[in-house]
Structures are given as C-alpha cells and as structure tokens.
Amino acid sequence: MKRMMTPPSDDSDVSDQRHPMKSRCAGGQGGDSPGMDPKKWITFKDLHDQVTQLLSTKLNPCNIKQCKSKLDILNKCSYYLEVMRQDTLHQPDPQQQQNYLSNSTILHLIDPWKFQRMKKLGHSQVQIQLSLLEELYEQFCKGKVEMEAIASQSDYGDQEVAHINGRIAHLIKAFTDFDSTLMPGELHTKHRLISETGNAKVPQIHLRLSVKxxxxxxxxxxxxxxxxxxxxxxxxxxxxxxxxxxxxxxxxxxxxxxxxxxxxxxxxxxxxxxxxxxxxxxxxxxxxxxxxxxxxxxxxxxxxxxxxxxxxxxxxxxxxxxxxxxxxxxxx
Incomplete structure (x- = not known):
C-alpha cells in the first residue's frame, strides 16, 4: 500500500493567512498596531487612554452637571465682608481682657470711607471670581466635545500629539482652578483700617469674604x-x-x-x-x-x-x- 504524502507547508504563510492584521504590521505586538510603526502605536495608545480616562472622569456628564449646579448656586449666594481678628487664635490673659475690644466694637472703629472702599473691592473680587468660574465651565463643555472628537480618531500626527497633550494638561488645570476659585479669598489692604484708641489695645485685623x-x-x-x-x-x-x-x-x-x-x-x-x-x-x-x-x-x-x-x-x-x-x- 502506498502512503499518501502531502507536500510540506510553510507555517508562516498559514499564520499570515489566518491573521492578515499581523502580516500588515511586521514586528507589531500581536496585531495590536495594524499598519503603524510600533513606537507611534505606543504613543497613540497611551494618549488615547489619557483622553478616554479624562472623558470618563472629569469630563463625564455627571461631573460637568455638578460643576454647573455649583456655579448656579454661587451666582445666587450672598457675599459678606468679614472682619477677622488675628489675635483670636490666642486668647488673652484674664488680666489683659479689659484691653481687648470686641468684634462689634472693632467694626464701628473702622474708618467708614476705608470700609466702603473695601466693600467695593470685595464686590469686584466676587464678580471676577464668578466670571472666571463661568469661563472655566465653558472650557469644560468645549473640552468635552473636543476630547470626544479626538477619541474617535484612529491616528494622531506628530504635531497633533503635542497639541493633545497640551489640551489635556490645560483641562486638568482648569478643573483644579475651578475647585480653588469656589473658596473666596482674603482681601488685602495696604493701610491700617483702624488706629490706636487710648489705652485699649487694638488688635491687628484682616478682611475676608464669607458666603451665605x-x-x-x-x-x-x-x-x-x-x-x-x-x-x-x-x-x-x-x-x-x-x-x-x-x-x-x-x-x-x-x-x-x-x-x-x-x-x-x-x-x-x-x-x-x-x-x-x-x-x-x-x-x-x-x-x-x-x-x-x-x-x-x-x-x-x-x-x-x-x-x-x-x-x-x-x-x-x-x-x-x-x-x-x-x-x-x-x-x-
């Protein structure tokens, strides 16, 4: 009986026929980077992951909606000028309490003209902060649309890579700025708001904005x-x-x-x-x-x-x- 012999087959040819993506990208990693240079593929994959992570965290619809809610509330809040005594952290000795003035007394001792000037400064600061928050929120909305378009791309050019990295860093900083701007800051004055009054010790004071x-x-x-x-x-x-x-x-x-x-x-x-x-x-x-x-x-x-x-x-x-x-x- 004659044994039927089959001609030897080229395993690599068979493999290439079964995995056409691999044959298109010689030296690729298991067919993950079809038609793309391995280094370029790694850069693309890393950047794409950063974009999708940003879309699923900071730029997800729920988080942007929360930012909008915070902004709406802050636009409706009332902002007040608060007089803070720097010595309230250190309570005076009982023998010296008579030399200290109460907060209500200090408020009446402040020069009215200077106080009105500080109120105008506080008004301007609140307006600037609210305008900045509005601008940052608009950046979030535009950034979300931009990142969604980038995530749908199948390749990034060399110039695009630098641009996308810059946009990601800019958006992350915008969210950090948004959170920090939510807290009103102190108001700084170059001159003393009150002067010494007799034997009473007038403590150093500073002003800050409080929110209701x-x-x-x-x-x-x-x-x-x-x-x-x-x-x-x-x-x-x-x-x-x-x-x-x-x-x-x-x-x-x-x-x-x-x-x-x-x-x-x-x-x-x-x-x-x-x-x-x-x-x-x-x-x-x-x-x-x-x-x-x-x-x-x-x-x-x-x-x-x-x-x-x-x-x-x-x-x-x-x-x-x-x-x-x-x-x-x-x-x-």
Missing part, C-alpha cells in the same frame, strides 16, 4: 388662599434652624387694571422662615420675591427668588378662604 447660601421659596408648602398667601422659604442645602437674620419679602399684583389695584404691592421684613401676606384680591396672580435683608457688610447679592401664586376665587356664599373655613367650623 441662597434663600429659596419652598414651593411645596407655600400657598395662596382667597385673600392671603402663606409663604415659606429656606436656605439651599442647609438644615433649617433659627435663622438669626432678617428676610425681605416683596409682593405685587400682576396686570393691575386700575389705580387702586396698582397699589397692591408692598415690602415686609421678618426674622423667620414663613409669613402670611394679607389683604390680597381673589382670583388674581401675585408675584412674590424673597431675599436677605441688606446688611452693612453685604458686598454682593444681586439674586432673589421669585414665585407667582394665584389667589382662589370667592366661595359661593361670598366668603374668603379664611372666612369659609371658620364658617364650616363654627356655623352658628
């Missing part, structure tokens, strides 16, 4: 009846305790039809988180705004929350909302 969260209406609890509105508000992101400050509520009738209705407006000040506004017209729309009452240390606080409520119509018996409720409880 915005005041916002609680729309779930606020309501309008026939002739009044019950308004509730809160400070964003804070547990509600005793406010320790005053709030200013303004109201006005929308689209008045005569002079008398045009007088349906007013301003009320209170030191709680709720108020009832009376003597409103039935079945009409009123605009309400709430804000912190202006203080002498306020340097920036342009925003106030606004809400529109429509009062209820009179009941069939001609009673207002409160009268109708009382009539039902006490019909006699």
């Amino acid at each position: 969260m915005p005041v916002m209406f609680d729309t779930s609890r606020s309501e309008a009846l026939t002739d009044c509105a019950r308004l509730h508000w809160e400070m964003a992101g804070q547990e509600q305790q005793e406010p320790g400050e005053q709030f200013e509520i303004r109201y006005k009738l929308l689209q008045p039809t005569n002079t008398e209705e045009g007088n349906q407006l007013g301003t009320v000040t209170c030191n709680s988180y709720c108020i009832q506004v009376n003597n409103l017209l039935p079945q009409r729309c009123y605009e309400f705004t709430v804000k912190r009452a202006d203080a002498c240390c306020l340097v920036y606080g342009l925003w106030n929350d606004t809400m529109v409520l429509r009062t209820m119509p009179l009941s069939p018996g001609g009673f207002t909302g409160s009268q109708e409720k009382r009539r039902r409880l006490f019909p006699w």
Whole structure:
C-alpha cells in the first residue's frame, strides 16, 4: 500500500493567512498596531487612554452637571465682608481682657470711607471670581466635545500629539482652578483700617469674604388662599434652624387694571422662615420675591427668588378662604 504524502507547508504563510492584521504590521505586538510603526502605536495608545480616562472622569456628564449646579448656586449666594481678628487664635490673659475690644466694637472703629472702599473691592473680587468660574465651565463643555472628537480618531500626527497633550494638561488645570476659585479669598489692604484708641489695645485685623447660601421659596408648602398667601422659604442645602437674620419679602399684583389695584404691592421684613401676606384680591396672580435683608457688610447679592401664586376665587356664599373655613367650623 502506498502512503499518501502531502507536500510540506510553510507555517508562516498559514499564520499570515489566518491573521492578515499581523502580516500588515511586521514586528507589531500581536496585531495590536495594524499598519503603524510600533513606537507611534505606543504613543497613540497611551494618549488615547489619557483622553478616554479624562472623558470618563472629569469630563463625564455627571461631573460637568455638578460643576454647573455649583456655579448656579454661587451666582445666587450672598457675599459678606468679614472682619477677622488675628489675635483670636490666642486668647488673652484674664488680666489683659479689659484691653481687648470686641468684634462689634472693632467694626464701628473702622474708618467708614476705608470700609466702603473695601466693600467695593470685595464686590469686584466676587464678580471676577464668578466670571472666571463661568469661563472655566465653558472650557469644560468645549473640552468635552473636543476630547470626544479626538477619541474617535484612529491616528494622531506628530504635531497633533503635542497639541493633545497640551489640551489635556490645560483641562486638568482648569478643573483644579475651578475647585480653588469656589473658596473666596482674603482681601488685602495696604493701610491700617483702624488706629490706636487710648489705652485699649487694638488688635491687628484682616478682611475676608464669607458666603451665605441662597434663600429659596419652598414651593411645596407655600400657598395662596382667597385673600392671603402663606409663604415659606429656606436656605439651599442647609438644615433649617433659627435663622438669626432678617428676610425681605416683596409682593405685587400682576396686570393691575386700575389705580387702586396698582397699589397692591408692598415690602415686609421678618426674622423667620414663613409669613402670611394679607389683604390680597381673589382670583388674581401675585408675584412674590424673597431675599436677605441688606446688611452693612453685604458686598454682593444681586439674586432673589421669585414665585407667582394665584389667589382662589370667592366661595359661593361670598366668603374668603379664611372666612369659609371658620364658617364650616363654627356655623352658628
């Protein structure tokens, strides 16, 4: 019996036929870099990984949305000038306490003209910081689109590599700047704000900006009846305790039809988180705004929350909302 002999086969040819990507990139790493120089492939792969990592971390939609939320809140915050005593970290001896002045006294001793000048400086600083945050946020949005386009490319030229590395570094720094700008800084003055007063020891002081969260209406609890509105508000992101400050509520009738209705407006000040506004017209729309009452240390606080409520119509018996409720409880 004759044995059938098969001609010898070239293993490399068979391998190349089974893995065409490998045959296109001689010396490549397991076919990972088709048609590309190994060094160039490593550079491409490393840069591509950096881009995708940036897109999945700092430039992911959730993180950018959080940056937008922080920016919106900061635009609605109130900013105040705060007087800080440098000696408060070291409590004076009991015998020397009589020589020290309280913070409220120090505030009254500051030269009014210099204090107003520092308030203007604080106002400008807040405006600059908010503008910078707006600009950084726009860079995040544009950077996300740019990085997505780069991630979809299959090759980077030599000049593109340098440009992409620069853009990645720029975006990372932008996020660092965004976080650092969220914290207001100190205000530096070249001259003393107060001078020595007799035997009392006047401590060294410095000024800084403090931030209070915005005041916002609680729309779930606020309501309008026939002739009044019950308004509730809160400070964003804070547990509600005793406010320790005053709030200013303004109201006005929308689209008045005569002079008398045009007088349906007013301003009320209170030191709680709720108020009832009376003597409103039935079945009409009123605009309400709430804000912190202006203080002498306020340097920036342009925003106030606004809400529109429509009062209820009179009941069939001609009673207002409160009268109708009382009539039902006490019909006699």
